Amino acid sequence: MKVVFGIVAVIVILAAAALGYALSPSAIAAIQPPAPASFQQAEVKHGAELARLGDCNTCHTVKGGAPYAGGYGLETSFGTIYSTNITPDADTGIGRWSEAAFARAMRQGLDREGDHLYPAFPYTHFTKLSDPDVKALYAFFMTRTPVKKAARDNDLPFPLNWRPVLAGWKLLFFHPGRFQPDAKASDQVNHGAYLVQGLGHCGACHTPRNVLQAEKRDDFLEGGEAEGWTAPAIAGNAMPAPKAWTQTALKDYLTGRYAKDHGVAAGPMQPVAQNLSEVPQSDVDAIVAYIHPGMRQGNAQPANAQASAAASGSSGQSGQGAAIYAGLCARCHEQASPSRYSEGLNLADSSALHEASGRNFVNFVLAGVQPPEGRAGPFMPPLAGSLTDGQLTALADYLRQAKAGLKPWDDLKDTISSVRKTALAAEAQPQS
Ligand code: HEC
Ligand code: HEC
Ligand code: HEC
Structure with missing residues (x-):
């Protein structure tokens, strides 16, 4: 079923790409970068809040780099797509974009020249933006410090690196249009x-x-x-x-x-x-x-019966997991621990242990938890260097049973190696 759908979709996409290429949307004329003073203060301030709500900073800024100058890599199952420079630099940013060009990018996923943009830029959601919100965002971005930094080439295989292909994807999956309020809701x-x-x-x-x-x-x-x-x-x-x-x-x-x-x-x-x-x-x-x-409420699992069964079956595996937990984790995650000094959740309550996949659990243990830069907050040390894959598996098997009353994750080995790889790739992200 999935395969048939995939094949049909590929054919539709290629056909539409050809059509999209023939009928490609037109460019919107370049303008002189507007003077920052031409925007109202209140509008710029509102735009700043909207930019936070839209996480523009997260995707358009690299670690240690100038705000909004782009270059952040988004991994997709097809390859890496890099965000662009959305500071008002005239040559490498959006300095020559009119408000109409900016609005078209946000709502239709087209750049100023009329080329299709990858949906890694979430215009499939931003299409719902109201006129005043687009205007305020435009005011905010046109009043940022311009930064000269050219966009990085995407790392995508042919034909996905050919933008007209996106016309087909959009035809199938993009539903442009403003937000429709529900008349019955407040x-x-x-x-x-x-x-x-x-x-x-x-x-x-x-x-x-x-x-x-x-x-x-x-x-x-x-x-x-x-x-x-x-x-x-x-x-x-x-x-x-x-x-x-x-x-x-x-x-x-x-x-x-x-x-x-x-x-x-x-x-x-x-x-x-x-x-x-x-x-x-x-x-x-x-x-x-x-x-x-x-949100579905009151979802507690009948964990206790199974948990005690698991704990009493003291196989070597579960004994090792229990020992690691007692030595490395309990002091922060057990309410009763006398030396508890950091606010770690009772792991019986953690979504991570109740997921169908062990990915988040593995991410938490390998990466720990650190507050955002420059802030105080709960802290857990990264343990990637302290636990072997075997120890982590024993720990996970033990906690799944003892804390969640669930059977061990069966594909944990693959999960651990893929999380370790993703963490390395993230460290290799281009910096400023
Ligand atoms: C999930 C990541 C992500 C978020 C969040 C995001 N963007 Fe982007 N944005 C991208 C990527 C990736 C591109 C490049 C797409 C491409 O090259 O086709 C892009 C492209 C753009 C472009 C087109 C620029 C050009 O030169 O073609 C504009 C304008 C833009 N983003 C504005 C915004 C604004 C405003 C926000 C916040 C409201 C925002 N983006 C949030 C990832 C993101
Ligand atoms: C120094 C204290 C400390 C130690 C040691 C520690 N943690 Fe944590 N852990 C925390 C804090 C603080 C958080 C963040 C608050 C939270 O979400 O529970 C956290 C979060 C977690 C979470 C996510 C909980 C959730 O769903 O939000 C998991 C899973 C976890 N830790 C597992 C472990 C395991 C397994 C060990 C031992 C290998 C361990 N931790 C060791 C302090 C610690
Ligand atoms: C960039 C991806 C991303 C976006 C955007 C995002 N989330 Fe999340 N969210 C996650 C991930 C990953 C987790 C798991 C993190 C963890 O356990 O600490 C999560 C966890 C959560 C949880 C906790 C779920 C649980 O069972 O523990 C809630 C609630 C949540 N998000 C709500 C939201 C809402 C509301 C928005 C939009 C305003 C949002 N998220 C946007 C990635 C995202």
Whole structure:
């Protein structure tokens, strides 16, 4: 089924690419870079908040590099796509883009010249933006410091490196159009829906994708992937969180604080939460109002019976895992530990241990948890250098049974090696 779909899709894409090439959209005329003083202060300030809600900084800035100057690599299953320079530099940035050209990029995924953009840039979500929000974002970006830095070539195989192919992808999977409010919902819930579905592009990570990397619209927020992590389901029946999310816990989590029964946002969720801690709280409240009712509640597993069964079967494997846990983890993750000095979650409550895949668990243990640069917050040391794959497997097998009452993950070996590889690739990201 998947294969047939893939073949049909490839044919449609190539046909549409030919058509898209023949009918390629026209360029929008270049302008003189507008003077920063021509934009209103209030608009620029609002644009700054919108830029946080849209995580423009996360994708358009490399570690140690100038803000928004691009060059950050996004890994896809087809290859690496690099973000572009969106500072107002006239030659290498968007300095010569009119507001109309900027709006067309955000809503239709076309650059100023009329070339198609890769959906790694989440215009499939940004298409829902309102006119005033596009205007404010434009004001914010045109008043940034221009930085001269040319875009990096993408690392994609033929024919995917040929932009007209994207015309076909868009024909199949891109649904342009403004946000449609739900007449029956409150203004607050509609604002939250606008942010979640649009600017906040939560679905870009939390919604599963098909073989051609398009989000499955019927499974909105039911669990996806991001940079070697699982982005857990945050709606529907597949939610891994064993304890109910209260509105307070959700708000704490989304703004980077320690959430009772859920811990802190880590991995690719950390920059999202950091950004949400710097926008008006009414925006976060709206996101919570929209997301929370869709979360399945009271999901505790009947862990105890199985857990004690697992613990009593003291095979060598589980004995080794238990010993590692007692030596390396318990002092921070056991409430009763006398030497507990850091706020680690009771691992029985961790979504990571209840996921179908062990990826997040492995990511947590290998990378640890560090607060965002320049901030204080819960800390767990990275253990990539301290545990062999065998020790990590013994630990995972033990915790899955003892804390989650679930059977061990069966593909853990592959998971560990792929997480180790992704971590190395991330370290090799181009710097400024
Ligand atoms: C998930 C990563 C991601 C996020 C978040 C993101 N972008 Fe991008 N953006 C990209 C990538 C990758 C490209 C390059 C796409 C291509 O080359 O086809 C891009 C391209 C663009 C372009 C086209 C520039 C050009 O020279 O063609 C604009 C404009 C843009 N982004 C603006 C924004 C704004 C504004 C935000 C925040 C509201 C934002 N982006 C958030 C990844 C991202
Ligand atoms: C760049 C990818 C990405 C984006 C965008 C993103 N998330 Fe996440 N999210 C993740 C990942 C990865 C995790 C798992 C992180 C962890 O366990 O610490 C996560 C975890 C979560 C969790 C906790 C789930 C659990 O069971 O522990 C919630 C709630 C959440 N995200 C909500 C949101 C909302 C709401 C948005 C949009 C405003 C959003 N996320 C945008 C990647 C993303
Ligand atoms: C120095 C204290 C410390 C040690 C040692 C430690 N952790 Fe942590 N751990 C933390 C903190 C703090 C967090 C972040 C708060 C949270 O989310 O639980 C965390 C988070 C986690 C999470 C994610 C929980 C969630 O869903 O949010 C897992 C899984 C985890 N640790 C497993 C382990 C394992 C396994 C070990 C031993 C190999 C270990 N930790 C050792 C402090 C520690």
